[in-house]
Amino acid sequence: MPEPVGPAEARRVAEAALDLPGADAVEVLFLHEWGGLTRFASSHIHQSTSREDTGIRVRAVSEGRTGVAATNEFSVEGARRAAASALEMARVAAPDPLFPGLAPQAPLPDAGDRFDEATARATPRFRADAVAALVGAVEDPAFHAAGAFETSAAEVAVATSQGQFCYAPTTQATISTVVSGGEGGAGISESAAGRMGDLDPERTGRRAFAKASGSQRPRQVEPGRYDVVLEPLAVSTLVAFLAYMGFGGKGIAEGRSPFSGKEGQRVCGEAVSITDDALSPDTLGLPFDFEGTPKRRVTLIDRGVFVSGVHDRRSAKQAGVESTGHALPAPNPDGAFPLNLFLAPGEATLEDMVRTTERGLLVTRFHYSNIVHPIETTITGMTRDGTWLIENGQVTAPVTNLRFTQSVLEALSNVRMVGRDTELAAEFSFAASRVPALAISGFTFSGRSDH
Amino acid sequence: MLDVVQHAVEAARRAGAGYADARWVAEETESLTVRNQEMEGIDRALSQGIGIRVLVDGYWGFAASARVTPEDVEHTAGLAVEIARAASRLPTDPVRLSPVEPVTASWSTRVQEDPFTVPLDEKVALLMEASRRMQAVKGLAFGEAILDFYRRRTSFASSEGAAIQQTITNSGGSIAATAIGDGEVQRRTFPGSSRGGLLAAGYERVRTLPLVQEAERVASEAVGLLSAKDCPSEVTTLILDGEQMMSQVHESVGHPLELDRVLGMEEAYAGTSFVKLEDRGTLRYGSDKVTLVADATSDGGLGSFGFDDEGVPAQRVVLVENGVFQDFISSRETAPVLGDGAASAGAMRADGWQNLPLIRMTNINLEPGEGTLAEIIGDTKDGIFMTTNTSWSIDDKRVNFQFGCEVAWRIKDGRLTEMYRNPNYTGITTEFWGSCDAVGGREEWAMWGTPNCGKGQPGQVARVGHGTAPARFRGVQVGVR
Structure with a gap:
């Protein structure tokens, strides 16, 4: 599993963009996302993927004009290049009379811990086992299941030259299936949670199968x-x-x-x-x-x-x-x-x-x-x-x-x-x-x- | 970056892959939006990374990362193999790939003027002038002008020996005029809606787009729509312009003929298709006026390339000939189900480095017929002419559809008369295409682009092309309430 970058490193790279000569103000959005998705159709796994990406998006302000540049080159040099590009764009933009300035320093509300280590570290094998449990709940061989089980994690941070810095790690798990077959008709079930442990793949499969078997010969x-x-x-x-x-x-x-x-x-x-x-x-x-x-x-x-x-x-x-x-x-x-x-x-x-x-x-x-x-x-x-x-x-x-x-x-x-x-x-x-x-x-x- | 992708393929093979391919992709974008002579958005983005796809014992695995050091690439390749091994948790028939000749090649979109080197202030000045001319029309709320540029550089290698480098460039722009009043928001665009106007070309595409010249007309029509009557509800003769035909072809021909949908591989998300494997050569898809092709070699199409993301050469495939369904849009994995040694139709494309290639439309083109739009209208005693898409909806097997357009006109005795607002129409795919009795000629045929075709899980967006001409359909329900 990719390791979280963490707030200190996100802030360090963001500060390379915030320190932009010639800009009146700068905002940096940092996003690090990773996860896997196990996709199935005809009751077998046919497309499974994993990906990780880290990006920064810089908004530069010059005399009420703004420009934006984004890159997934997560480094001090990448941040500086994006910032310079954003400022170049800002300089040719027309002034925005409604530009409100960037976010000032402000305390964050407590949203609780939304990062689940197990979800962030979910393996392909874990997801495959969950899909097997879902598919196994389709009791009639005349029916088949299609769907996806995704586990993902993200770190998001925003830093502004006005002094705001906020950082939050989150996780998410979603499972969904459409069961179809027999003599026509289909049924769906899906659920989402911040922690994969809160999902019940077998129940998801049972619900969709019940709908599919109850919608035969429409x-x-x-x-x-x-x-x-x-x-x-x-x-x-x-x-x-x-x-x-x-x-x-x-x-x-x-x-x-x-x-x-x-x-x-x-x-x-x-x-x-x-x-x-x-x-x-x-x-x-x-x-x-x-x-x-x-x-x-x-x-x-x-x-x-x-x-x-x-x-x-x-x-x-x-x-x-x-x-x-x-x-x-x-x-x-x-x-x-x-x-x-x-x-x-x-x-x-x-x-x-x-x-x-x-x-x-x-x-x-x-x-x-x-x-x-x-x-x-x-x-x-x-x-x-x-x-x-x-x-x-x-x-x-x-x-x-x-x-x-x-x-x-x-x-x-x-x-x-x-x-x-x-x-x-x-x-x-x-x-x-x-x-x-x-x-x-x-x-x-x-x-x-x-x- | 060929060395990086070749290293990835070797690493995947060492980790246990029977087949492997890898794509390094760098995608640059630049987008400018001016609204009422104010800058609403000006941004650039660069995203680059590697996607590695493997087959282990006939099961797919795919992993992608922005990190491309040799160690990172080896880790990503190992992860792809681990994913493939996990897929065998639910045993099935192993994937067999249709053969393709591995080539060493390079290909680029024909570009006369690099859009990324044209000065920003020149682009802004163009948009400001188009916006200003729209604003000059009394009663207009918003005049918006946009430019979009994309450049995707890809290095592809496979364990079969392919080594391909491609650079694909897309450029375009459009204008949109919005009028608001009396419970209505009316919008007219040029040359098309949904950030239309994008083609495979360089900045020369923008230089030939009359965004400034069309601004006043577009704005005047938007304002005029506020006081127009709603399109009446009736069954009538319907003529669609080329831009709306793009959407009609996209939703009711392109998607249902994707072989992965037919095989149920997209069932849970986008759906399947009413078309069956055994329908080739027999299904009456439309009238004898209707011939459709998937042509990745079309000049200027957003679905044009040298090779798809499996290394299969671009090709032209006849989908529907004189109304009879002929073939699917396929991939190396799906083509073998067609039997007789069927080869891939070369339609596998991925959204960036992060995603697995899927069967995507290339350029799904309606072949031209005869006559100009004016002649088709002139040959129509009574009916409705609709132009420019606003809304699309179709069921999960691509049977029942409903589209909305920006504007319509009543046709009376071969002439456009009263203008209507909020027009829409609905139909059943094969019945609708079966009612087609005229397709415009070569002089009316143009390439259009759909920049936002969604498919797959995780969701992917593709830019696809559609060459179309205006067409006429009989007995269509319009004005759905």
Whole structure:
């Protein structure tokens, strides 16, 4: 396993870039990532990889102009070269009237220990054994499993010439599988955690197999308006797209967000509260953002009322507020983004939701979704890996996949029940959302597929 | 760096690999973004390292590191072998590679002007002027102009004796105008959306792109869309411009014909395909107007190269001929399932040094038909013309799709009339291609680039090319609500 670089060495290399003659200010983002991924298909391991990379990204400021250069040459010389390149770019850039300055020294919140030695040191053999346990849970030889088990570790540090230095090591483990076979139909299960010991590969395999075996011989139903019970994976798609379309402070200020000018107004049902909280022990996040600003918990929607978006230093200046600690790596024309979303749980079980649905669909997940109308928050996508018809409060038959075209905010305005249990969906490094299942009245399916 | 990759191959062989290949890759990028005459982003990046791929007893292993000292390379090679050995935990048939003649060769994109040596202030001045001209249009919220440059240098060696060096250069730029008002955000771009405009070329590509000249038109159309009607919901004749045809080809032809998807190797993530192995030569994919090729030799395509990342020479493969499916996009590992000594179609590419090569589209081209766009429109009594992609979605077997475009116009009696906003259309892949009754001629055919094709776990991004012409389809559902 690669050894962590550690805060002292990260600071030593960063200081070579911070000491940049001719620059008014400098920011250095340090990132060291390593890990392995064991990928399987047709119930055998077909692609397994390991990688390690160490990079630095330098933002140089000269007379209100900024330039950025990145390199994976992690050394004092590499840092100096990147810094010089960043300054060269800054000198030809136009001044940014909204440039807010770099992050000042500020204490970091306590996010707890998020580095698990065992996860960081996971071996190919360990991952292969875990995959074998997952595949072994697929009891019927007519079915097969595909998926991936990834263990990864990272060290992130940000240093600014304004005196801020922050460093955090983290680990992450994710396991996912799609089981398919028999006479058509498939099922998915996935889970993520900061420690691989918190994952249960065999249970992951069992859940996916149960879904796959329960979705055999799917029948076709007509597209149209259905009541739905969305499992957490499906809900995470709605929440992620809502965040992408709307929660960034820059888009809100510029009138590009569905929440522009909606502060304090009702935007969806009272049952819906959404926050972003990287500091929660129930997510996978960093205690600071990529500008070095400490993370804050932000209430985005409180019982159906839009409260505020998230900010980096630039959009905060534009809005006349403080950064909430949601900057992405520079340069970032799209602005701040919430990486650790929570949709507050309710009290219902999935069984409660199904039992109270007269006629509707139970949806496991959505696939390949995309935006149709960003202000109306309309997106389209397909169901996948387990969709069932509900009749008279009971799941009666698996159905072939349907295309939905639906406004997210309209769906969240029609939430009938909110699930008691939440699941964590890891989207990419340092980003995950934790959401429950939702029962929604009236959800538009605009087309269907043949499987 | 051939010595480094050859050392890696030798180290892997010593560690127990039956087959090994190694790639050292250095990728340089430069990106500039101007918005409303302000610098939104100006950055350069360099990433370099080595990726070592091995077969041990027929099982794959891959390890990658930025560290390339001899000791580090030996460690990475040993790790790749350890990974391959672990893969045998779930026994299966050993991988067999289709044969390829190992060559010693070098290849480079044809570049007239190195984009990385053009002064930054010249690039900034171009973007500022394009942005200024967009801003001059009353009612426009944002005028954005961008330039992107990539240069990838690769040294490849295999235990079969291949030694290949390549330099691939991509250059391009685009403009985007955004108008906001009355619950609408409308955007027009040129020459394409999603950082379009990128081709395999040097800075000469930028010099021939009329970013400044098109700025006013693009901005005016964006503002005009705010007061346009929404595209009506109906089943009608649909004509798509070349840029949208790029997305249509990419999603509903390129991906479903990747042989790894057909074999289930991507099942858990991107999905599989409706196309089956036995469909070659029989499946009616489209009308007889439809011929598609995978051509890594196309001039200017983002999927053009001399050799793929397995050392297989670039080639032209007919995928669909006069509407009938002919062949897949394949690799050395997958080609043998096709039987008859099938060889790789030369489509294995990796995203940088960090990733395992996967089957990726090269340049998936719709072969030209006859006539100009104006003639096709002129030959249409009633229908909708859509241009420039905004949104794409397709199911996990690539059957049911839905696309959105930036703008549409009603066609009445052979003429473009009313402009519509928020147009989209949906269909079923083979039904849609089967309804194609016109493809534009050579004079309308152009190479387009998709710079952000995602695939694989860990996720990889590839730049792929699509040569297309405008085309007409009958009986298409548009205006999905």
